[in-house]
Amino acid sequence: MTAPGPDASQLTKWEDAFQHPIPAVRALERQLQTELAANKEKLRGLVGFSYRDLLRTAERIVEMDRDAQQVESCLAETSRTCSSRLLERKARNLRMFEERVGAEDREKYVFAAQLAVLGSCPSVVSRLLQRDENGENCLLATKVFVVLRLLLKSLLLKGPSVPLLESLKHQRTTLTAHLTTHIDHHLSTPTAPHLTTVLTSYSLLKTSPPSDVLRHFLHIRSSAISTLLHTAERTPNAALAAMALYNHTLAHADAHFPKRLSDALILLKSRPLFADPALAPELGLDTHAPWLPDELAGFVPWVRHDDLERARVAELAGAWAVRELLLLNEGVERTLAGMGDLAEVMGLRVELLGLWAAGERARRPFAGRDGLEEGRQRERLREMVGARVAEVVRGKSEKLVEVGERIREELEGVGALEDSTSLWDPVLLTIPLTSGGALFKESVQSRVHGKDSAIKSFRATYDAFLADIAATTAILHSLRSSPSQTTTTGTGTDDADDDFEAEEQRAQEALEDSLIAETELRTALDAAYRALEAALDRLVDSATTTSPTSSTTTSTSTTTATRRTTFLLRTIRQIRQHPTPQLPLPWFCSAQLPRLHTAVAAHVGRGPLDTVATLLRRRRWSGVLASRALWEGAPALPVQPSPLVFKFLLDLVQAMHVAGDDVWTPAAVRGVKVLACQELWGAVEGVVVGREVADVGVGGEGGKEEKEGEGGEEAGGGEKTLGGEGHVDGDEGEKAEEKKVVGEEATNEDARVIGRDWAVQLLFDALYLDEALQRKGANARNSGILSLAGKIEATLGFDEELRRRLEGCAREYWKRTCLLFGLLS
Structure with a gap:
């Protein structure tokens, strides 16, 4: 390696x-x-x-x-x-010259300098105040005023008064008031950017320590809040401005007292007043300052700056906050009392709660005092707004009284109106078919549903009420999704968590207030509809107290009564079919509808029933039955009703059509049928009961009876006059019968006897009427007509086969003719 x-x-x-x-x-x-x-x-x-x-x-x-x-x-x-000794000698000589020569005029120069500075002070103060929009020049103007006050006092003490000094004394008084007003104006401004400067100005002007300045500041803010709350208009903006000023006052008290104000006062006393660089250009001190006396040039404002502690600030501001909060709540209540628009009330609620939440940090240093609990005051605001909302929704619900008044007014004049419910009125032909025939369709629908001018007038008032309630409901529902108006912001995690929790709390409160208001609305609507029901009950009583009778009722009065009854039926139907979304009305006028159905049935059926009763009394029951030839079968039995019965049904249906097809609900039709059955049973029973059934021959005595029958109502010529199946004009037949029968008295035999053919025909008529009037009813088995048929059947001795055959013929004929009586079928 x-x-x-x-x-x-x-x-x-x-x-x-x-x-x-x-x-x-x-x-x-x-x-x-x-x-x-x-x-x-x-x-x-x-x-x-x-x-x-x-x-x-x-x-x-x-x-x-x-x-x-x-x-x-x-x-x-x-x-x-240069020679330094020469310069020293020249300077020494100059001082000697000034001491010997200028000593006599120095006092004049000093007086002139003071007077020059003093004379410029008023104009400088006025100019500075005029340009002072945000309080920046307020302290400088106060310093100039203090110079004026100091120089004026000095000159007045040293010598006799001159006119100029007297004039300046008056100007000093005026400037004092003007400067004080100016300072108070800036103190009452919620967002004063130079509030410390303004507070220092007041302290310098009044030589007040910080504690007195704080008291004065709170007093000015209290006066400003009272002015806002006691304005003549009492607008929501005034209440909001008062609450915002309340929050700003506590925030300013916490921020400026005592630290900032004390620092400003210490800085003010750190140098002589005439040494302020800002005063020199305003008063010309560069020229006049050397001639001012030393006691003036060295003047230092003396204001105590250390008499206020933090605890004292919390005590004074907290007591002020409690008092003003009571006045603020009273002002908010007065403002709410003068507001009738629900949207404005709910908007004020959002703004008030938002402002109160926004001022939470400003109130936090003073929250330990009784009366300043956050949750308690918030609940108080919610209660005040909720009470006013309840009053407003009750007032809107009570507008249903106007609907009742409109019904009463239209009911008084409904009898004079022309019938505008017929579909065959020639007026419909004049309606243009432009725009897809919208106007024509609307006219047809109005006539089908019975919407005449009176109903339309009522619906206009009722629709306005429904629209108002719908708008109210939308406003109350929108409260649940109202955006937060809180302006507090936080940068830390704790602040974010607090804001999130506060937002959840505000959402829950909005939901609770909305549900409470909606409950109050439902309660008020229920009471209003109950009151309307009571009013309609009185109208129904007035419309149904006089029952129509044949002897006392004229055609005009019957028509008027029918129109009044049908008008009430239509108005009640419109109200029941168009309730408010909050309150279904299945119970509305449920007790009055049967009475109205009974009344309209009585009005409609009275004319046909009187006619048929009269004709039954005048009929020749012992004569020959002309329609006997039309019978069929073996043995022969009738296959069609008598013209009298057919005419009665036609007249009844026609009268129902005149009253209005929309009126005839199943309950109303049942009322007509029940009334017709009762009246017909009574009329037939009064004529037929107690007579003996006998056969009537064709020749001999029978021929005589047949001849007499020809002059009667239904026999012979009378039967032929009515036209077989009843297709001849009923009015003409009735007039002819009245001319023939008036004054004629039945014989004793005619009063005791009824022809067998008449009895069989009467039995068929009873079965046919039972098909028309009672077969589909709930009390078909208890029908008076059917019981009458049973008695006749027993008297005639019909067997089961003939009875069934006769019932089948009556049922079959009703099936063929029921469409002619559509309202009954």
Whole structure:
């Protein structure tokens, strides 16, 4: 293994290098040459970088040497040409001259200098205050005012008063008030950038220690907050500005007292007032300062700066915070009381809670006092806003009273309105079909659903109410996603965690307040709809108290009563079909609807029922049945109802159409059917019960009866006049019958006997009416008509086959004719 070469750093003299073998010596040589070359390059680089600096330094040294030589030559020439003893003698003579010659005029010069400085002070103070927008020049203006006060006092004490001094005394009073107002204005500004300067100005002006300055500062801020809260408008912005000023006041009290203000006062007392560099150009002190007396030139403002400690600041500011917080809450309550827009109330809530959260750090040094707990005041703000929100939503719900008033107003005039629900009104032909026939479609839909002018007027008011409630609901729901208004920021991890927790708390509070407000809205809506139901109940009572009777009711009054009843039915239906999203209304007017259905059924069915009752009483039951020839089968049985029954159903359906097709819900139709069954049963029972069934012949006495029947209602000619299946005009037949029958009294035999054919026909009519009026009803088995049919059937002695055959004929004929009576089928 080859031994390592020698290390050049270990060699002490050159002879030691040659003690090694020749290859090692050569390697050592190459190593030394390499290191030498590297060091040479490094040195060359260093010299190259600093060469220019060395040249500039050398040039500067040469210039300095040349300048020094010139100075030395000038000094040598000056000392050679000037005599120091001569200069000292001239200076001594000058002082002697001034003492002997100028002593008499010095007092005049001093007085003139003071008066000149004093005369310029008012204008300087006014100019500085006019230009002072942010409080930067406030301290300088105060210093000038102190100079004015000092010089004026000095001049007034030394000699008699002159008019100029009297004028300056009045100006001093005015400037005092002006300067005090100016300082108070800046103290009341929330974001004063030079607040320390303004506080120092007040301390200098009033010679007040920091404790008095703090009291005055809190008093000014209290007055500013009261001014904001007691404005005539009481706008939300004023309440927000008051809370922001409250937060800023506590932040300023914590930041400026006592450290900053004490430092500023110490700096103010660190030098004489007239030595302030800022005063010299304003008052011309460069010219007048040498003539000022020493006691004035050396004046130093004396203001105590060490009478306020941190604990005292916390005590004074904390007590102020508690008092102002009570006033602030009262002002917020008054502001909320004057707000009726729910969106503004909710916006104010977000702003208030955001401002309160933003001022948490400012209130933290004073949070130990009673009344300044963060959570307690936050709950108080939420309670105030929540109470006002509840009042607003109750007020919006109470607007449903306007809907009730609109219904009452329209109900009074609904009888005078023309019928606008007919689909065959020629007015529809005049409606243009432009824009896809939208107007025509709307008119048809309005007529189908009974939306006349009264209903449209009611719907306009009700739709406005629904829109208002929908907007209110959207505002309450949007509270859950309201953005945070907190302006506090943090840079540390703890601050980030606190902000995150505070954000979660605010989201939870917003959710709770929203749910509470929505619950209050539902409660208020329920109460409002209950009140509307009570109002409608009174209207229903007034519309249904007078039942129509044949003897006391005219056609006009019946029409008016029908329209009033149908109007109430339509309004209640509209309200039930269009409830608010918060409150379903299956219960609304559920007790009034059956009464209205009964009333409209009574109004609609009264005319046809009176007619059929009259005709039944005037019918000749002992005569020959003219429609006997149309019977079919063996034995022959009727296959179609009598014209009287057919006409009754047609008149009833026509009256229902006139009232409005949209009115006839299943409940209303059941009411009509029940009423018709009861009235028909009573009418037929009063005429037929107690008669004996007898066969009526064709010749002899039968011919006489047939002849008499021809003058009757339904027999002979009367039956033919009605036109077989009842297709002849009912009014003309009725008039003819009245002319023939009026004044004619039935014979004793006619009052005791009913023809067998009439009885069979009456049985078929009863079965047919049962198909039309009761078969689909809930009380079909308890039908009065069906019980009447059973009695007739028993009297006639029908067997089971004939009964079934007759029922089948009645059912089949109803199937063929039910479409003629669509509302009943």
